[in-house]
Every structure is written in C-alpha cells, then in structure tokens.
Amino acid sequence: MTTLNTLSGCVTRYDPQALPVCAAQAIVLQWVTPLAASERVPLRDALARVLAADVISPIDVPAHDNSAMDGYAFDGTALEGATDPLTLNIVGKAFAGHPYTGEIAARTCVRIMTGAPMPAGCDTVVPQEHTQPDGDSVTFAAHAVARGANRRRQGEDLAKGLAALRAGRVLRASDIGLLASLGLVDVEVKQRLRVAYFSTGDELRAPGDPLDAGCIYDSNRYTLGAMLKRLDVEAIDLGMVRDDPVALGATLRQAAECADVVLTSGGVSVGDADFTREQVETLGDVTFWGLAMRPGRPLAFGRIWSGGRPGVGHPALLFGLPGNPVATMVTFYQIVRPALLAMAGATPQPVPLIPTRCDAPIRKRPGRTEFQRGIATRDGTGQWRVTPTGSQSSGALSTMSEANCFIVLAHEASDLDAGDVVDVMLFDGLV
Numbered sequence: 001m002t003t004l005n006t007l008s009g010c011v012t013r014y015d016p017q018a019l020p021v022c023a024a025q026a027i028v029l030q031w032v033t034p035l036a037a038s039e040r041v042p043l044r045d046a047l048a049r050v051l052a053a054d055v056i057s058p059i060d061v062p063a064h065d066n067s068a069m070d071g072y073a074f075d076g077t078a079l080e081g082a083t084d085p086l087t088l089n090i091v092g093k094a095f096a097g098h099p100y101t102g103e104i105a106a107r108t109c110v111r112i113m114t115g116a117p118m119p120a121g122c123d124t125v126v127p128q129e130h131t132q133p134d135g136d137s138v139t140f141a142a143h144a145v146a147r148g149a150n151r152r153r154q155g156e157d158l159a160k161g162l163a164a165l166r167a168g169r170v171l172r173a174s175d176i177g178l179l180a181s182l183g184l185v186d187v188e189v190k191q192r193l194r195v196a197y198f199s200t201g202d203e204l205r206a207p208g209d210p211l212d213a214g215c216i217y218d219s220n221r222y223t224l225g226a227m228l229k230r231l232d233v234e235a236i237d238l239g240m241v242r243d244d245p246v247a248l249g250a251t252l253r254q255a256a257e258c259a260d261v262v263l264t265s266g267g268v269s270v271g272d273a274d275f276t277r278e279q280v281e282t283l284g285d286v287t288f289w290g291l292a293m294r295p296g297r298p299l300a301f302g303r304i305w306s307g308g309r310p311g312v313g314h315p316a317l318l319f320g321l322p323g324n325p326v327a328t329m330v331t332f333y334q335i336v337r338p339a340l341l342a343m344a345g346a347t348p349q350p351v352p353l354i355p356t357r358c359d360a361p362i363r364k365r366p367g368r369t370e371f372q373r374g375i376a377t378r379d380g381t382g383q384w385r386v387t388p389t390g391s392q393s394s395g396a397l398s399t400m401s402e403a404n405c406f407i408v409l410a411h412e413a414s415d416l417d418a419g420d421v422v423d424v425m426l427f428d429g430l431v
C-alpha cells in the first residue's frame, strides 16, 4: 500500500496493482504538465485545436440593432394607448446590407427584412404575417405587438471587449464560425501534442502480410492510430516490437526521444513474455501497474527517459496498455484520453453519464469499475433503454463495433436486476 496525500476525494491509500479508476485518473492528471508552446493557425485549420489564450471580441456582434423578422419597423411609442387596428404609412425600405437612412415621423414605418439594421428612431418590428399592407400603408392589431419585439440588439451575441472564447477550449464548428463572425482570420492554439505508439508481441503480423501459424493481425496499432486521430494529436507510429527486452527498451527510448507521451499495447501483465513494466522501471519510474477495472486490469503508468535512465535525455509519460483489443480501447478512453487532453492544454470536460434502464440482469462484483459494451435504443414508448452486447470478452473487438455506449458500473456496485437503472456513456455526439 502506498499513501497518496494530495488526492482529492477518492481514496488516500491505494494498491498500485489494483487502483480504483477514479484514483488512477486523478494520479495521472497530477503528472500532467500542459504544453506551453503555441502557434497561430488559419481558422480553416483550427478545428479540434486547443485555444491557447482567451479570444477578446474586437467588435460587437451584431454590429448594430437589426430586425429578427421580415416585417415593418416603427417607433414603439405608437403602441401606447393605441386603438386597434393601427395603421402606419410606409416611408421606405431596409434590406440586410442596405440600411434605411431617412427620417421616421409619427405614424410611419419602414418595410424591413431580416438582418437589416433598425432605422434610427425605430425599436419595434411587426412581422409581415400579422399585417395587412395596402399600397403605401400597413394595418395590424396593436395589442398583438409588444414594444421592442423582434429587434436583435447590438452586441447581444458577443459584446466588444469581453471574452468570446476561453483558453483551453477545444474548438468546434460553431467556434470556428464565431471567430469568423469577429472578423478574425487566424487564432492562437496550443502546439499539437506528440504521441508515439507501438504494439508488442511475437504473435503479431501486419495486415497485408501472410498470417503464420499461431499468429494474429496487429489490430491495436490501428485502433490506437484512429483514436489518436480523433484527438487531433501528432501520432507517431513506431510499428510492432517483438517480445524481447532489448528491442522493447530500444523502442521505448526512441519513443521518449520523439514524443511527449508514449503508448504501448501488450506485454504488461505478469506472463513470461511481458517485459513492458520491467523496461519502464529501467528507463524511468512506474507509478502504478494495475487497475481495479474491467476490462483493462493490467495497465502500467509512469515516466520514461530517452537517455536510458531517470533524468537523462527527453522525458515522456508512458501508458502501457493491455494487449486485449477491447481493454486497449477502454483504458485509452477512460485513462489516456483525459490525460492527453489535459496535456494538450484543454480544460477538462466530464463525459456525460446518462441514467438509463437496463433490459438484462448484469453480474457485477463490488471492488472494480466495469465498462460493459451496450446498445442504447428507444423503445416503443419513447424511453431510452440499454442492452449489454452478448459477449463481454476483452478480446472481442466486434462487440465494440456493435455497441454504441459503455454501461458504466461503479466501483462499489454489485449484481443488477433487469429493469435497474445504469449509467450510460454514449460513444457518439452530434458535434
């Protein structure tokens, strides 16, 4: 047992061979130092990049009061004590990009289109569908319009001088558009995190090569490459490494030299061909090497140095992920992903857990967090329900493809009956 003083909330004593997931997440984040370096990139290249500094709005958006509807703009004082119906004379037109610059006298109005600037002296728009135009005048029910209706105010979207977006934001499509609406052409973002990864195992063959007896194709390197691509890091593929301590040590050093974070798959359990932990202990230090988690029990976390021993050369954080393909994915999403985002400078965003009724009973032993693969669907009454995929084997990658969510079973949870409510973590979001 090791005592950890600074851990917030979760546990203060832990077993480094069977660490609760929340403790592992907290420990990993304590080791993370966000990247300092930043660069300017054009807006078109900024999607998924991490904002390096607050963006202060240089202008009001919208830049002027404007109409939210096609209709007629007028001075809302005309509504005070008005008897229905109200008739106003039309004195001009205002289109988006073509303001009306004339005067507005009492009982007059301007024909106005959506987005057109509000003429001086007008504060209210009556939508055209509520009016009866007749030549140069228009008539409508005064009681149906409130003063100030259908007017968008200058700066109502973004006010000049205020932070439009905060540092640490992972830029989404709306943010790119928002930056464009401020007239900006480029933006300061954190440099991309460099992540080197490789798989280990004598049994691995590259897709495209013949499959020798007793061998399997290396799928983890492809899964890892794809998951890293989604995080928009600079992913460095170092290939496959044999179950050989010398080859493994050399590749780990090479990885630490060229990257901020190193991910390996396989070779982290206690089998005779599992050399990852031993090599990491030589090149640096291992903080923990097992999680109270399923799938994903063997997972080594620590730091390695390219010079071959602690403090020498370039340091890199090291995640030795389990070789079983589903365990590789689950540990990536639950442990590695939050660390990579924090290191890339992103403000932490908890992944939503959605309480959902489960259709089947689930066997669950207290004392470990489980991430079962599930399929969430809406039933005939419109309620969301979740069903575990048949197999929960950590080797069955097909079930990850079949699933659309994780069913998250908390550390202390025990067996569940059909109909119980479970927490669901959806795979796909809309934006």
Ligand code: AMP
Binding pocket: 199, 200, 201, 203, 204, 216, 217, 218, 219, 220, 221, 265, 266, 267, 268, 269, 271, 322, 323, 324, 325
């Ligand atoms: P290990 O953690 O090295 O003991 O591997 C556990 C299981 O995962 C074994 O069945 C391995 O054959 C399998 N495995 C390890 N690495 C990979 C990989 N890169 N792609 C697919 N399966 C793997």
Ligand code: MG
Binding pocket: 200, 201, 202, 243, 266, 267, 273, 323
């Ligand atoms: Mg292996």
